[in-house]
Amino acid sequence: MPPVYDRRLLEVLQRIDNASRDAARPVPRLLAVSKRHSATAVADLALAWAGSGLLLPVSLGENYVQEAVAKRAELNGHDGLPDQEWHLIGHLQANKAREAATAFDWVQTVDRARLVDALARHRPAGGQPLNVLLQVNVDAEAGKHGCAPEAIPALAEAVSGKPTLRLRGLMAIPTPHEEIERRRPAFAQLHRLFTDLQARYPGVDTLSMGMSDDLEVAIAEGATMVRVGTALFGART
Template sequence: MSHLDATAALHAALLHIDNASRAAGRPEARLLAVSKTRDAAAIAAMAAAGQRAFGENYVQEALPKIAALRALGLEWHLIGHLQSNKADAAARAFDWVQTVDRDKLVAALARQRPAELPPLNVLIQVNIDDEASKSGCRPEAVPALAAAIAAAPRLRLRGLMAIPAPVEDRARRRAAFRAMADLFAALAARHPGVDTLSMGMSEDYVDAIEEGATMVRIGSALFGARPPKPVTQTEQTP
């Protein structure tokens, strides 16, 4: 990705976010650039265009990129499911973990966050549509999980994150966003430091902003379509 391409894509995304936020009468939502599967050069180009916060799905994929780009002072968010055995690496490398959904993970991150780093920013991932195949806690589990995070000195509770079911029915998606906004308002009333509701992606971030998102996660609308997976030798046609 060239600097010109990155600048144009970032400008367009920020303009759309600003327009959606203004139309909804809300403060401008923050952009998180989803950089999974993108190489360090593409991220560096987007950073040169002015983007500072990047989201990665996999700890092992992210670590080399974080190391390679350390001098740029970027902000790194983990937005994929986190296994407990990866909590040590995540607590050391990332600035935010958006996918905390169980007590065991809270304890592991709090224990592993280095004392010389600022507290780790944490979002609780909520399975708002109760999808069996999706990570995230049930909505009714949020208060207890939030209390555990707030009580951990090496963690900082910032809010909620969700990935609503990818249904075609726009009204259903908006209803899920609205339910998250209600949950977020209740959480913020109990914890004054809560300020982030992360929801909405490239295809539905405008709806998410209208329903109350303060952060949207955009990948393909910034970087373009993801490159196809390489064809293995057994997949090649004769």
């Protein structure tokens, strides 16, 4: 296993711990964003993860259904890897819902009722429900995926009424202002939306926000999961 993955993981975990301590916040979960990185790189990170003391399974985020399916198949051929938990963090078209409903443990980008219905229909009954986060377009950016904040209650009700789905919380990608502090208001608004949702649905426990360059601000504003790619895997090619 290349030592670079041990070093990068340790550095990210130290950043997370420092940010949590400085903000007096609980330590959030780490989601390793593995999109466009090879199965070999993911396997190396998984081994570093298992040796770091982090809770298993290894949490991995992918943007594309087909890429994730192919990567999972390749990783199944690696001996000695810890269990993985797969999160879809990219936009999902309804015609891909059948495959996504069985290929992933979490879908973090549910933003419309049609997708709720499709995922619920294709997730096998009798097994573990599919964990769902509602993606919010918190800054109302034109052309950006995610529901409007005012649409959260209706979508949450739709998810909670499906026995094959489990509502876990919210996800967002705020406007990537060059000045990191300018992102703080969006993170704070997301946390308010999250606590409102928790008040109605006690099972809600996940606020997925913050990435490699702004995880400290996201944690300070209440993130319970941060999505880190570049700081773990390096730049994508």
